[in-house]
Amino acid sequence: MKMSVPSFVTLVALLAATPGLGPESSGLAKADAPTDASTPAFLPDGRLTYPRQYREWIFLSSGLDMSYTNAPAMAGSSMFDNVFVNPEAYHEFLRTGTWPDHTLLVMESRGGSTKGSINKRGQFQTDDFMGVEVHVKDTRRFTGGWAFFAFGGTEPVQQLPAAAPCYSCHRDHGAVDTTFVQFYPTLLPIARQKGTLAPGYKP
């Protein structure tokens, strides 16, 4: 990509001077301003910024080639998913058995492989990073309290439309507050103990 130094500098200066785009933007409502790297940060146009620090958040679980449909698996190709949550929300879940506002659940998809180094069977995770999906709770912002965002890269993205199947599936099958706590083995016992399982949840 060709970019002359003056135009780049100009661009940075413009961005910094544009309300809602500078780092200390007044374009974010006060309550939505990120207080640290693990709070959801929305741009004025509603896009969610990429949660850069999620690999340093709390790991909830991983799965391999999980599917909720009867579609056959892709032959010869495996995918792990790793789920992380921001520490503030995790600690609140430990205390209450459910998610507070500004919960960020991040699902990272990544290739799996059998062949590598001394491994002989099974699967390990590779550097074939396939993207990140985020489930955010913000009861003032979203109908139903939650929204999904799918990141291909690190650019901010708009929420997935409310008609996307992830919304209805999570609403119908999520063990706690439309989230798949049934697949987070350290959290499910807490939800049971605190009595926060969804009324229609079937194990």
Add this chain to the structure above:
Amino acid sequence: MKMSVPSFVTLVALLAATPGLGPESSGLAKADAPTDASTPAFLPDGRLTYPRQYREWIFLSSGLDMSYTNAPAMAGSSMFDNVFVNPEAYHEFLRTGTWPDHTLLVMESRGGSTKGSINKRGQFQTDDFMGVEVHVKDTRRFTGGWAFFAFGGTEPVQQLPAAAPCYSCHRDHGAVDTTFVQFYPTLLPIARQKGTLAPGYKP
């Protein structure tokens, strides 16, 4: 278990008064005293205490049914492993490409299942917790710098004998400083960049 109240109180008092067993024990050398929950804590007899907070540390990767031998897989049974590291060591690795003293790598083993909730194929992690193995770096304490510990429960345990196969396998095949960084996809590129791969490492 039957235990009368007076004998329990006496026991607590005795423990508190015994050098090396009270919480502010002088039986631990000053440099070995735990400064927080994510520093290795050894008892005066050399046993390592259980790293209770590891699920809140940094997740490195998970694998499913990995094996370094040609032994056949157990039919109808799957096991995930999740690897975590204490945050201090993780941040030092990001900076230098290798592990500092007092690194704690924790590998948790946990059952995998296909059937549960709405899942149709693949594997998710269950509450069938199978134990924890820990790899600790302490160059003043251990020949070769590192030692392995295998916890069945949460009681402190002695290090595995230096003749155990984990030591020679990690020494011969570990990508960085006897550790399997080849299976930690976010760390391997850092080791490459910093030039810290073991001379004999084969990808």
